[in-house]
Every structure is written in structure tokens, then in C-alpha cells.
Amino acid sequence: PDFTERVATAVANAQAREEVTGLAEEQAALRRVAELVARESSPAEIFQAVAEEAGRVLEPQAIGLLRFESDGAAVLVAQSRTPWDPPPLGSRFMLDGENVLAELVRTRRAARVDDWTGATGVIATMASTLGVSSLVAIPIVVDGRLWGTMLSATNQPEPLPSDTES
Numbered sequence: 001p002d003f004t005e006r007v008a009t010a011v012a013n014a015q016a017r018e019e020v021t022g023l024a025e026e027q028a029a030l031r032r033v034a035e036l037v038a039r040e041s042s043p044a045e046i047f048q049a050v051a052e053e054a055g056r057v058l059e060p061q062a063i064g065l066l067r068f069e070s071d072g073a074a075v076l077v078a079q080s081r082t083p084w085d086p087p088p089l090g091s092r093f094m095l096d097g098e099n100v101l102a103e104l105v106r107t108r109r110a111a112r113v114d115d116w117t118g119a120t121g122v123i124a125t126m127a128s129t130l131g132v133s134s135l136v137a138i139p140i141v142v143d144g145r146l147w148g149t150m151l152s153a154t155n156q157p158e159p160l161p162s163d164t165e166s
Contacts, residue, residue: 047078067148097121104137114159134159
């Protein structure tokens with residue numbers, strides 16, 4: 001085989017190892033959360049573990065879990081470490097305006113924002129205050145009902161990776 005074939009094989013092998021490592025990390029994270037559930041840990045402990053484990057797997061700067069309330073608000077129930085001073089757990093945010101969370105609630109699908117120009121409402125104001133440059137919101141559906149969302153966020157100039165939603 002010539003040099004280019006060897007390089008191609010090496011690259012393919014490296015990508016395969018990276019994928020297997022990623023899957024192993026995801027499985028370990030799921031196992032740690034499942035152990036908490038099996039021990040009948042409190043919802044707060046489980047939510048916090050989900051936020052921390054997602055932070056390990058996704059490697060964003062911050063992960064947050066919000067629960068949607070019937071009055072049109074979202075409540076912060078867990079968060080990973082952040083590079084900014086985060087709002088306290090239990091903070092309530094009205095789901096008003098046109099922004100990434102309003103889109104998620106409307107479509108019940110993952111939503112992303114890498115440019116906050118034109119975004120409005122409390123969520124857009126909070127993102128601006130915290131310096132969030134890129135955010136992905138993933139719906140959490142329980143018993144067919146939109147329960148809340150997991151947020152993945154960064155304040156870095158580069159947006160979150162294109163595969164963050166998946």
C-alpha cells in the first residue's frame with residue numbers, strides 16, 4: 001500500500017476509536033444516573049447528576065435543566081458548573097418573546113441559536129446578561145407531555161458543535 005492509503009487507514013482507525021470512546025463515556029454516564037434512580041435518590045439529586053453527566057459527555061461550558069410550568073414559566077432545576085455567575089436553582093423565567101425556548105415549546109423539537117440578533121423576551125435578556133453566544137435546547141418529553149428542556153450553552157466565539165442537538 002502507498003502512503004496515502006496508510007494515512008487513510010490511520011485516520012479511519014482513529015475516528016473509530018474516538019467513536020467507541022464516546023459511546024463508552026455515554027454508557028458510563030447513563031449507568032451513574034441509573035444508579036441514583038435505583039437508590040431512589042431525590043429528584044434534585046438526579047437532575048443535578050443528569051446536568052453534570054451531560055456536561056462531561058457534551059463538553060459545553062454549561063448545561064442546565066429547566067422544567068416547564070403550566071403558567072408559562074420555566075424553572076431552573078439543575079445546572080452544571082458555568083464560566084459565568086449562574087442564576088440560583090429555582091429561578092423562574094417566563095417563556096415570552098421570540099427566542100430559542102419559545103421555538104422549542106412551539107415545535108417540541110430541538111432548537112439552536114448562534115446569533116441572538118432579533119431574539120426577545122426574558123430568555124434573550126438572560127443570555128445577553130450572561131454572555132451566552134451559542135445555545136442548544138433539547139426537549140424533555142415525559143408521558144407524551146413536554147416536561148422541560150436541557151440547555152447546552154457557551155460564551156465562546158465558536159458556536160457549539162453542529163452535532164450537539166443529536
